[in-house]
Amino acid sequence: MIQLYIPLNFLGVLYREIKQSLTDLDKMFALMAREREVADRTDAQPLGGLAQPTVRFEHVGFAYEPARPILHDLSFEIPAGKTVAVVGPSGSGKSTLARLLYRFYDVQQGRIAIAGQDIREVTQSSLRQAIGIVPQDTVLFNDTVEYNIAYGRPGASHAEIEEAARAARIHDFIASTPKGYQTMVGERGLKLSGGEKQRVAIARTLLKDPPILIFDEATSALDSANERAIQGELQGVARGKTALVIAHRLSTVVDAHQILVMEAGRILERGTHAELLAQGGRYAEMWALQQQGGEGERFVEVMSL
């Protein structure tokens, strides 16, 4: 009994950590099958309408634990092909939106719909096929660079992998290593920097070419040149896709079609960068502070001033 309990308990912890960081999807799927926290309905249909995948959060309420509500009656829309960016202090619920859209958890009030379909009514495999995630901290498999990029679309040709790596601006780095695309990475191989790992994640996503994208911006420090370059590459990936961007820096959100300013699980303000500046509210205040504080300063730090 004890022998059985320990591994299951360990898997539970591992599963929670994985869900938290939106990272190692492979392990997660295997564990998901065991835990069945979120399961397909018997009549689940494949997600359709992906030519126009408008995403809508409709009066969404959510709590990880019943005693502590995290999101309160939250509604917004990401029109097909547009980008909505979410900013706000640490703990305001930004990443929770991403976890709910990917259906790591089910909402407790309201619904999330893609092209008019409640995501609880579609198969999880079709939902996850339609969504690409560039997480904060990409976990790499202990395998070759080629495998790690191809993970976005198993069966992709080497030419396609290289094309994705070029577009994510990681090709030159890979080519400079002695074994090129066959270089082993991960814990037991070549260690990549935070920026390089995010580029691998971007290349994976480019290869997968999903109609919906979730980008959880890294909170870890990247130097500002790297940060700007990654933002540029991300814009390339997001072009024409329905994208939810969890931003930790205001500089990332300037071009979004809509910016949501969150606080304590509620949307405090919404609009384009120009509209929010004109409103002269919280966002405008943060922007002014950030300008004084110098480029690259973190939204979360500014918010807590």
Ligand code: ATP
């Ligand atoms: P950050 O900018 O620091 O990433 P965030 O705005 O993305 O923060 P979330 O990660 O969405 O915030 O967390 C919102 C709240 O939910 C926080 O108070 C957090 O402690 C809580 N929370 C997150 N994950 C869990 C969990 N698995 N169980 C219980 N509470 C959780």
